Amino acid sequence: MTAGRSESATTELDAPNRMPIAAFEASLPRAAYVDPAYLDRERDGIFWSEWVVAGRVEQVAEPGDFLALDVAGEQVIVVRNRSGEISAHYDVCRHRGSRLTTADQRADPATVDPAYLDETDDPSGNLVRQPGAPGPSGRFKGVIRCPYHSWCYELDGSVRNAPFLGESDAFEPAAFGLYPVAVDAWAGWLFVNLSPERVAAGYTLAAQLGEIPARIARYPLADLRTARRIVYDVRANWKVIVENYNECYHCSGVHPELCRIVPAFREKGGGSLDWDAGVPQAEGTFTFTLTGRSDRAPFPGLDADEQVRHKGELSYPNLMISLSSDHVASFMLVPKAPDRTLVVVDWLFHPDEIAKPTFDPSDAVEFWDLVNRQDWAVCEGVQSGMTSRRFRFGWYAPMEDLSLDIRRYVGERLGPEAVEVDAGPRDGHGGRA
Secondary structure (H helix, E strand, O other): OOOOOOOOOOOOOOOOOEOOOOOOEEEEEOHHHHOHHHHHHHHHHHHOOOOEEEEEHHHHOOOOEEEEEEEOOEEEEEEEOOOOOEEEEEOOOOOOOOOOOOOOOOOOOOOEOOEEOOHHHOOOOOOOEEOOOOOOOEEOOOOEEOOOOOOEEOOOOOEEEOOOOOHHHOOOHHHHOOOEOEEEEEOOEEEEEOOHHHHHOOOOHHHHHOOHHHHOOOOOHHHOEEEEEEEEEEOOOHHHHHHHHOOOOOHHHHOHHHHHHOHHHHHHHHOOOOOOOOEEOOOOOOOOOOOOOOOOOOOOOOOOOOOOEEEEEEEOOOEEEEEOOOOEEEEEEEEEEOOEEEEEEEEEEOHHHHOOOOOOOHHHHHHHHHHHHHHHHHHHHHHHHHOOOOOOEEEEOHHHOOOOHHHHHHHHHHOHHHHOOOOOOEOOOOOEO
8 A cells, every 4th residue: 555665675684774584674763753853854855845635626616715724834725716727825925924814714624524404405305415525715705815914916826916005116016926835636636845946846746646646547536526524633643654554464453344344454464465456355345334335336447356356555745545446535644743643534436426316425434434443543552652761663574564665755855864763782672772
């Protein structure tokens, strides 16, 4: 379940990152999970330099619709402009630095509960369930107006008007446009990059995604729509969550319901899974629900294997995608602190299924909600244990080699010293003193 591929372990000793036991590799150092200064480095080297997922295109469907985002501590506005294109800007007025959105608009992503219409609103007399889909943070009425001195900006970020300022004041509107943020879309997801100069130099979203689009090209991801959103406040570092997603060594002990649907998750700690081909499910099952079945049709265009197998992808740094034949669960990670991450989970379905009077996503939502809460519990246990003065780093076992990929990713962006561990002297129990 990874965007990249890690190198296999060798038998040579490469201290301090490798035990003299060929199959084991050191994790990231303790500071990577608990130190605020390390998260500051990640802000500069990862979240403000890489393409990060920000939401779904459907959330800004109409001109003026916008998302007010927290990108690792920076506030960003993503807005659909009058021409139908999507622009992104720092949420900072060029005059005196005021925020351009209100505090309630800048609120963290929240769970969207399904709404029910009253029976009297439905001529058929049936209780109609409406999808619990997230919408925009708000809608600008033609312009972006600063609430302080009423400077007004076009939705594309250019200055429209600055009260009482003109040519006689040597005011040049073109010099005062909003600070730009690069924005792009893939498969229905919106991505932003807070270093547009890096994007201008050639660091495109396509370059970052690599081979992911080709591996899941038959899934109609751009056509899918969100039917449910749950936001989890997980007391764990974002990398702990990524590492957990990248291995199934824990599955047999943590996810009994999941393993009934996918027995392969129990075998050899998940070490022999072929994610490119898809993970086979139990006979007679084809999706991620408690029964492994659903009355929803498979997505059009899938091949025979994809109609009965499960696939997963990780697009670093903050998008995890789990694909069944009839629905997709996407996970957007929003780091808030070294020991706190918001996990925004959207359940995506085909519009043809959503349009059916009998559509009910609860079988997939309830199954995933169970699995998610099991995952968050163990992630929080890991995070708590890492605060111990005895913990310096952990170990990746052979079947966790995809989790090792996080060490490569962080090291390439923060430098090799950021992933070095303090081996220290060995204690009398095979560990480190």
